[in-house]
Amino acid sequence: MDWRADQPIYRQIADVIASRIVDASLREGTSIPSVRQLASDFRVNHLTVNKAYQSLIEDEVLCSKRGVGVFVCEGAQAKLRASLQHHFFDIELPRVYDKALRLGISSTQLCDRFAQWEQEQ
Known part of the structure; x- marks a missing residue:
């Protein structure tokens, strides 16, 4: 993925995830890739992906279930x-x-x- 210089990478990752939710390639109630998996896919530090996930969790788009994973919230x-x-x-x-x-x-x-x-x- 080509990262733009005008926006932090974590925000760009959050935008990619949000776009996938909007176009229904990530459906509500389904799990999303682990932080480490997505970091590997995007070739970025896992802390960057974690920050993107936390941003979407704060916006109540993603829901974290301890020990299970991160899921797309209902209504996202x-x-x-x-x-x-x-x-x-x-x-x-x-x-x-x-x-x-x-x-x-x-x-x-x-x-x-x-x-x-x-x-x-």
Whole structure:
């Protein structure tokens, strides 16, 4: 995996796990790889992965069961989707809107393009 310099590696690992939960490749109630396994897979220190897991546990996305492992919490997918939607509407979409204004792209043109992409799906 190629790590970006603009964000700590543990945060990037947490984002990868969250993405897998959102797209349901990691399902609620299922166990996730051990810290050491994921550290080996990503070729990072196990403490970095542990910090990513702890961050997601604090956010109540992952649940730790002592002696058993770490699992995806029930409701994690909905919680993550709501958080990502909030981020999209409050941070990403205003940037797109500002750029569209600078480029002279109307809201009608944007809506038409969205409708076109939706039909192509």
